[in-house]
Amino acid sequence: MSMDKMPTPSTLPFPQGDDRPDQQYHMRIARDGTWFYHGSPIGRIALVKLFSTVLRRDDAGDYWLVTPAEQGRIEVDDVPFVAVEVKAEGAGQDRSLSFRTNLDEWVTAGPDHPIRVVGDPELSGAPAPYILIRDRLEARIGRAVFYELVELAEERQTPQGTELGVWSGQTFFPLGQLPETDATA
């Protein structure tokens, strides 16, 4: 067991289906991935990592901390994690893209860890990309990482036009549509 090992996410079932009272913990995960407790940022990453192992999301999309003894809701401004690094291996359809979250969890994009891109209403429809980390818990793909993805992206023709996307885990993940240009640039 290494000292640097990422804590293993617990396998506690959720929801518990028991009569434990629900409560609201004074905890919030901000859009940039910072955890707050009673309004103050939790500075110790080791503590945040530990809480992240008991983080759950229910069918309604609410976020919970579920411990062996109790459970309570926490606030999440956007999604709980941020992808802060990407590593690419291979090329073309055999490419594999691995993402590291702000809590040092690694996942490789593919059918189990899909990438989705939506228009961010807060940024006037600019692309907001996400990757699924586990159990309905997503990481927002940070801007710098997203630019790296765009660099790695390939074009694909679809009935709607030219699509830009990346391959990983034998899956093509669209990042966006290229505008119909006639070389006016």
Next chain:
Amino acid sequence: MERADILSIGAAAGDGRDGVTPLPQAVTKADIRRVFQDRLPGPDRGGGRDRGDHELNPGMLPMGELRAAAVLVPLVDRPQGLSIQLTQRTAHLKSHAGQIAFPGGRIDDGDADEVAAALREAEEEIGLDRTHVEPLAYLDLYMTTLGYRIVPVIARVKPGFVLSLNASEVDATFEVPLAYLMDQNNVQRHSRDWQGMTRHYYAFTFGERYIWGVTAGILRNLYDRVCR
């Protein structure tokens, strides 16, 4: 002991166990050495995560500056196997009166590090001569609801020592076989109402002794590191 009160205030949830498999064999020195081969790493001492009372009660995470403390987790190297030396605190103390605890306390300005503090406290409280103590490793640090940041120092203790208790702090000392404390059949989870909230904690019963709270939590962390 306050045990009867504690047990009557909050009943254990379910059967009080987390469904982990019991330890198949006794924990040996070799296990300890294998797990803690990275001997006394620094400087964070954390082992990668901050454990503590908040693991069962996230709403009781302490706020603000934490007070630094160290405890000695003394593994006495008995011929029949390792045992853990514990203390029962004096009944009239202001905090944690009568509770079962590891030797230890606050880190003083004069302490070079956590090991120094743990060795000093063990000498002061129970007269454990440091020539019998071989520090092996730090266990994950443990944060308590009351705002302590405890670094447990795991140490091998050579038998043949003679204890001399500081009566103002310690009423009694006793040893518990490590195998008993590492057997998850012996771990329970209890709760009590405290400051308007339900506080959950781990607990062991060993004969007439009731080991609970921070001490039981640290023992559970030891289990996590050694046996899982």
